[in-house]
Amino acid sequence: MPSGLSVTLHEVIAEEGLTRFRFIAPAIADLDYADVSADIATLCETVAIPSLDEGVEQVVISLSAEIVPFGETAPEITQFFDPFVIEDGRCMWEPF
Numbered sequence: 001m002p003s004g005l006s007v008t009l010h011e012v013i014a015e016e017g018l019t020r021f022r023f024i025a026p027a028i029a030d031l032d033y034a035d036v037s038a039d040i041a042t043l044c045e046t047v048a049i050p051s052l053d054e055g056v057e058q059v060v061i062s063l064s065a066e067i068v069p070f071g072e073t074a075p076e077i078t079q080f081f082d083p084f085v086i087e088d089g090r091c092m093w094e095p096f
Contacts, residue, residue, distance in 0.1 A: 063079065
């Protein structure tokens with residue numbers, strides 16, 4: 001990772017046209033978005049893109065300091081999410 005973080009893939013959730021890659025990085029508890037934004041883009045390019053099924057048009061990369069069940073909120077746990085559109089085999093950041 002550009003920041004030097006240690007990141008572990010926790011789960012992949014595939015939906016029609018969208019795949020979510022959920023990563024755990026305990027050290028982000030003390031970081032802000034600017035510290036990890038390059039890591040999120042790198043994860044999209046190096047982990048998501050090579051493993052996508054055909055027809056996937058969007059990817060969401062999430063980094064969490066701890067495991068949080070999908071769909072649940074945990075305001076006490078640092079989490080970052082970034083959506084990407086897949087264009088020409090590349091991740092193009094798309095704000096929510």
